Amino acid sequence: MTRLPDMNRRRFMQATVTTAALASLGDILAACSNSTGSSGKTVTIKYWDSAVTQGPYIDKEIKLFQQAHPDIKIQKTTQAAAQYSNLVSFAQRSTNIPDLAAIPQTPTFYEQIQKNWWLPMNKWADEKWRAKFPLLALHEGSNIFNGKLYSAPTTTLTVPFQLYINNDVFRKAGLVNSDGSVKIPRTWDDVTHAAEAITKKSSGQTYGLGFGNGSFPLLNWWLFVFIIGADCPGGPGDPDLRTGKYTFASNRNYADWIQLFKEWKTKNYIYPNSLTLSDEVARAYFERGKFGMTVGGVWNQAEWTQHQFTDYSLTTLITPNDEPENLFPTRPGGYSYAISAKAKYPDEAWAWFDWLTSPEAGKRWVQMGEDLSIYPQNNNPAYNTFKPFSQYVATAKFAVTGPDPTIRNPEVSYVSPQTVTPAMSDILTGYYTGQVSDLQGALKTFQDKSQKALDDAIKLAQQQGHKVSAADYVFADWDPSKPYITKKM
Incomplete structure (x- = not known):
């Protein structure tokens, strides 16, 4: 994946260069104090990170940072996204350890x-520093553990994945409204009709849909877009927090959409x-009009803009009906980068x-169209008027604050279920290729294994002295179509 991690949920897998001008260097230097290396000499x-498409943003930040801090040089390494978690893990057991790194997914x-x-940041992150973040952006169980802060988020979340539409392909297929605008799909049937027409x-020279699954499994991304609004707020990896249970087999919408995908x-x-195909090649094929629709994230926009491809639209939470039955549940908090516990230059x-x-x-970050900022004052539409990015900003209406067990009971953060295999992505791939014939059986097995993994992890945490239970995952009063305010139990 080519997105800088800003994870606030275990299931989360996950930019455009616009004409918006950067703030003047004078403003930047005024906002950030000039400092030298603590050793009194230039340090490196x-x-x-694994941010390929966001590389230009990071490169510009490095340039500005080094102008403000002439005695600190940043040596950036962008690792292969598919191997990033393994590479960081290997680095912990070697001498090739980064001082600061994007936090891996696993x-x-x-x-x-x-x-x-990782190194706790309490030495530097005092109350004044923390106060600049929105309420609950920093909290126990998310980026604070045992009172020690280890990271902070940089973005606020909308729905992490979108359905992208090549406008030229749609026009050629006659998929336009009476005013000539592209007809944006909003339902499963709309997508089927558009794919058929294209x-x-x-x-047969152009296909309705396409994706790239060769570099790493990304079919789960499609579930975020097509399932969550269909009364499946747990998505491809989480339990339904209304009951605290996994519902991959008991909620028929999972099987219905997977069967439609196969159709x-x-x-x-x-x-x-x-x-x-690799994800990178799939993005290029979409840009060239080999297919009319694909699923991805806002990070796709940087590469397309660099190629001067801007004639596309996007939407998200495609559902069986005209409107989503529930919205995408986000959780306050999150993380981005961390300082290595073995950092040579921690200051x-x-x-x-x-x-x-x-x-x-x-x-x-917003001006360059990378994503929305964790700071609400930065998410001003005037800062970025590029139409596809504005459409992405508008998808925020499909996301609401959902329940968060770690806010109600921070000790839930000590519950770490084992990874279940075959995973949902394996089931999707297997059914797509015909290797899985009993879809309902596969979903039932995955549901049962996921539930057992959670139950076992709760028991282990209890044995370690943590006050947690299955009840921590039940929010019976949650309406997934509305924001939720977590209450203490």
């Missing part, structure tokens, strides 16, 4: 802290080599972390 900070953040990968009107393939609406690494998580960097 090793920094790792193992869980708390497990990484247990392994002593494939037939092009005589699209059977009818030749999906680009035939999608399973073996200088903190200076770089402080810069990246600052309101000023967050404003430039």
